[in-house]
Amino acid sequence: MKKLILTLFLTFYGYAVIRYHIGKNLSGWMEFFFVLNKSFAWTAGTLLTLSVLPSYFLEKYKLKRRAIGTFAYTIALIHINSSILLLSEKFYPKFYTHSHLNAAGWLYISLGALSILLFTIPLIASKLNFPEGHFMYRFGRYGILLNLSHVTAIGFKGWLSYQDWPFYMPPITLLFVLSGLLILGFRYLILRK
Secondary structure, eight states: OHHHHHHHHHHHHHHHIIIIIITSOOOSHHHHHHHHHHHHHHHHHHHHHHTTSOHHHHHHTTOOHHHHHHHHHHHHHHHHHHHHHHOSTTTOGGGEETTEEOHHHHHHHHHHHHHHHHHHHHHHHHHTTOOTTOGGGHHHHHHHHHHHHHHHHHHHHHHHOGGGSGGGOOOHHHHHHHHHHHHHHHHHHHHHO
16 A cells, blocks of 8 residues: 555655756745645545545455545645645635635636535544445545546646646646546446446
């Protein structure tokens, strides 16, 4: 389990370093923190999405849904707190108009906040040892959909301007949404069999 998390995080962080520190020439302590936060978000989102795969599939790879979800939730909280510390026009210019959060910024933040609230419900069910299949776990699926919406809303405009991608490396938001949809599609195919 720890190997999976570490592998995902280091892979995602390596990608972010190349794209942002080298490709966009971001340097400085706060810029380091900004890029690191992208890796937290990507890792948490990927693990949360993996947590909806069927138990027999997870067990085949010696993964436990509860552990994946708990680690993912913890990393998501690190991302949220980091984002609050970084929240400024410098790092999130599309969130702001004339130095004030704009409607889009509030939408991005609201989608993220609602998704973590929805993820809290299955976390509580898990901590209370509710059986798998309990209705409270379904809220995690809605959380994933809101999380994908949160990331899509933030990054969609950047997806279309591939000529601006550093080293032609797609934005992290695009990669996360595509991988999330792939995992959800895979889940759907597995459950149909």
